[in-house]
Each structure stands twice: as structure tokens, then as C-alpha cells.
Amino acid sequence: MSERLLVCDLDGTLVSRDNVPEAVARSCRLLVERGWRIMGATGRILASAKPHLEVIGAMGPAILYDGARLMDYLTGEVMWESLLPPEAANKALEVGWDSSLKVQLFGDEKVFCRSDDLATISYFSSLGLPVERISSPRIDEPVYRVIFYTIDKQCDGDIRGLLELLKCELSGLANVTMAGNSFIDVIPPEASKGNTLKRFLSLANDPIDVVVAVGDHMNDLELLQVADLRVVVSSAPPQLLEVAHKVIPPAKEAGFAELAQWLLKDDFLRQIQRKE
Secondary structure: OOOOOEEEEOOOOOEEOOOHHHHHHHHHHHHHOEEEEEEOOOOOOOOHHHHHHOOOOOEEEEEEEEOOOOEOOOOOOEEOOOOOHHHHHHHHHHHHHHOOOOEEEEOOOOOOEOOOOHHHHHHHHHHOOOOEEEOOOOOOOOOOOEEEEEEOHHHHHHHHHHHHHHHHHOOOOOOEEEOOEEEEEEEOOOHHHHHHHHHHHHOOOOOOOOOEEEOOOHHHHHHHHHOOOEEOOOOHHHHHOOOOOEEOOOHOHHHHHHHHHHHHOHHHHHHHHHHO
């Protein structure tokens, strides 16, 4: 049987409200039983991704920190990583500090946030991670990822404005992308889920015959472009829907279960070939 690798985004794709629906978990187990290898590809830090990766039966290597780290989530071994240049991290903070958006920075399994961001402090502390409060737009420790986000839909205009400003100010210093409708990601310039998947494939001992990628937002675009088969969640931006071979319902509707049934059919490759 050929080696088949299924690389999946987590939030919005497999995970809904910090939970993997049971139908999705069952589908993942069935795929693994039938010889598929499942790989997680997420913006999450290791501690918050690991419980979900365990539920879906993912293989050890996982793309974390939105592509800034390739880690064996079972052992914590770092297989590849890239830090955000200090000038990029501090420039991002400077540009976004006075906006209405919340900010998080990810170090080595360590989180930084504003002093008054009690929700972030509570969540990551509950995972056993150190959380350091920052009171000014400067970070002196190495970080892999800076996130600006909001849970207030009335701030969507601020998201769009800050996205364009960060892209302008950080051109050449960082990769700036959307990781959700209300999430801006700032990561190292050479980092992305797609580039890190390429690195993994170059290191793999066994050749992979088919790579299927599943995603739901702009930070998944390069991941999809690396894959042989591209699967996109129906709520994804138009740029992703345009490149999709197949579109599935979002995680809250357990759309992945539909995908699993499709992949288990022996003729799924022929269906894709007819569409290309």
C-alpha cells in the first residue's frame, strides 16, 4: 500500500471550541487503521496542541507555532525551528501596541501578553505554561510568533487596518498573514506551514506517495499548495476555495468525517485527476 499523509489544520478544521467532535475523532482513528498517517499543522503552541493531536492519533512530528517549529509532540524534540528576528518582534509590538487588539507572543513553550489580559493568563497558566506580563511594546526574549487578535466583531476594521500596516512595516523582516477572521500572525520570514511541511518531507525516511492537506484560512494557503490533494473548509476565504479539490463543512459541523469517508474510497485519486 502507498504511503499516504494527511496534513490537517486544527482550529476550525478538526477542532471546534477547543474540542475535537467525536465524529471527527472516530474518523481519524479509522483513517489511521486503514494506513493513513495524520500530521497536525497548527498555530498552537505544543502544550495547547498536544491534547488534540493525541485525540486524532496524529504521528509524532507536528507543525506548530504556525510553521515556526517542527516538533515531535510526543517527546518535545525540536526537529526544525526559526525564531522571529528581534527587530521584527519589537517592530510588530510598536506598530500594534496602541490598537484595540489583544496581543500574544510565543517563546519556547512560554507566553507573553499584556498585563491586563486575564483570559490569556488564565488559559495558558491552566496548561502549566509560564506566562509573562509585558507593559510596554518591547520584548527582550526570543519569540517565534506574535499574534494580534480580537473577539469583538466591531473591531474587524482594526484587524484589516493593522494587517496592511504590519505587512508594510515588516516587509522582508517577517511573514504577516491572517490565521483566522480575527487573528493576525507575525512569524519568521522563512516560516509557514507549507515551507515546514517541505522540510519534513525532505527529512522523511519513507517516501510519501500522496499528500493531502486540509485548511481553513490564509495561513494554510502555502500548506495546500504543497499537497497533491487540497481540501478546504467551506467558510474559508475565496483564495483558498479557488484552489480546493474538495470543500467540506467546518469543524463545528464535523465536516472532516465527510472527508474521511471520501478518502477511504479507492477511487478518490481518480476523482481528483478528473478535476485537474
